[in-house]
C-alpha cells in the first residue's frame with residue numbers, strides 16, 4: 560500500500576493525491592482549501608468536493624516531472640521504475656515548477672528548515688558538470704526538485720553575486736540551463752533569443768550567460784517567484800498541457816496535444832485580462848516563427864494562477880530549433896499555423912487562416928507580423944554586436960541569417 564501524497568501550494572495544503580487499488584491516480588481537494596483559498600490546482604481540476612479520478616487528475620501531476628533522458632536517469636538513480644509517475648512524484652515532488660509541492664502523508668509536517676548553502680564558482684561548475692549523471696541533483700539529501708522539460712537544469716538561488724543551493728523549504732529564484740549535448744551553441748542561442756524577445760517588447764524574465772572557466776550556462780530568473788519583504792513567495796503556475804488535461808507524452812499537436820486554437824480558447828475563457836493576454840500569445844506565435852523555434856508546444860507556455868485569477872505567464876524556452884536542421888532536429892511546427900506544420904510553407908494565407916481559427920481579425924495578425932518583423936530587423940544586429948559580441952559562435956551567425964531571412968520574407972508576404 561503506497562502512502563498518499565499531500566499536495567501543497569506555497570506550503571498550504573490543497574489536497575491529497577493517492578493511488579486506488581488498481582494503481583490509478585485519485586485527487587481530492589482539502590475542505591479548508593476549498594473554503595479559504597479558492598485557487599484551483601489546475602484549470603483542468605475546477606474546485607469541487609468530490610474526488611477526481613485518474614482520467615482527470617493524472618496528466619496534471621505527470622506534467623510536473625522531467626521528461627525523456629532526464630526522467631530515465633532520475634528513475635535509475637532513485638531505483639524507481641521509468642513509468643511510475645507516482646513513485647517519481649513521491650521522491651522528487653518536493654519542489655515543482657510554480658508553488659506546488661508533494662510530500663508523503665507520513666511525513667507529519669513539512670521540513671520546516673530552510674537554508675541556503677553558498678557555492679564557490681568552482682563548486683558550481685562541478686555540480687553542473689555532474690548534472691548529466693545526477694539530473695536535478697536527484698538523491699542529494701534534503702533536495703527533492705522537479706522541473707519539467709527534457710533538458711538538464713538546476714534550480715538555484717542567486718542573490719546577484721553568489722549562487723546558493725536551497726535546502727528544506729528554501730525556494731530557488733533562478734534556473735540554470737547548461738548546454739545541450741550534441742547541439743552546438745544552445746546557451747548562446749537561448750540567451751540571444753530571450754534577449755531579442757525582450758528588446759522587441761515581449762514579456763520575458765531577465766536572463767544572461769554565466770561563464771566560469773571552460774563552462775557557459777544559460778541563467779534565467781524565475782517568474783514564479785515574488786519577493787515579499789525578506790521572503791520569497793512561490794507563485795502557482797501550470798503549463799497549457801496541464802490546463803488542458805494533456806499528458807506530457809502527447810504534447811505535440813500531431814500526437815493529439817494542444818493546438819493553437821485550443822490555447823487561445825483556454826486563454827480567452829480564463830485570463831482575467833484576456834484581451835491583453837490574447838495579443839501577447841499572438842506575439843509568442845509570431846516571434847517563435849520568426850526566430851525559427853519549431854518546438855513551441857503546450858509545455859513551453861504557461862499560466863500563472865494567482866489569487867486575482869489566471870494570467871498568461873512570461874515566456875521561456877525561446878530558442879531557434881531550426882538552426883539545428885543540419886543536425887537532424889525535426890523542423891515541423893509543434894502547433895500548426897493555419898493548418899500548416901512545415902515552417903517553409905507558411906504564407907500570408909496561413910496567417911489569415913490562423914487568425915480566423917483563433918478568433919482574431921486577419922488584418923491585426925498581418926500588421927503585427929510585419930511590425931514584429933521590422934522591430935526584430937532593427938534590434939537584431941545591435942544586440943549581436945553589443946552584449947553578444949563576446950559570445951559569437953557559428954550557431955549565432957546561422958541564427959542571425961535565419962532570422963533576417965524569416966523577417967524579410969514575412970515583410971514581403973504582407974506588403
Ligand SMILES: Nc1ncnc2c1ncn2[C@@H]1O[C@H](COP(=O)(O)OP(=O)(O)O)[C@@H](O)[C@H]1O
Pocket residue numbers: 656657706707708709710711734764779780781782783798858859861875876
Ligand atoms: N524563467 C522561468 N520561471 C519559472 N519557471 C520556468 C522558467 N523557465 C522554465 N520554467 C519551468 O521549467 C520548465 C522547463 O523549462 P524549459 O526552459 O522549458 O526547459 P526544457 O528546455 O528542458 O524544455 C518549464 O516548462 C516551466 O514550467
Ligand SMILES: [Mg+2]
Pocket residue numbers: 708709858859876
Ligand atoms: Mg521546455
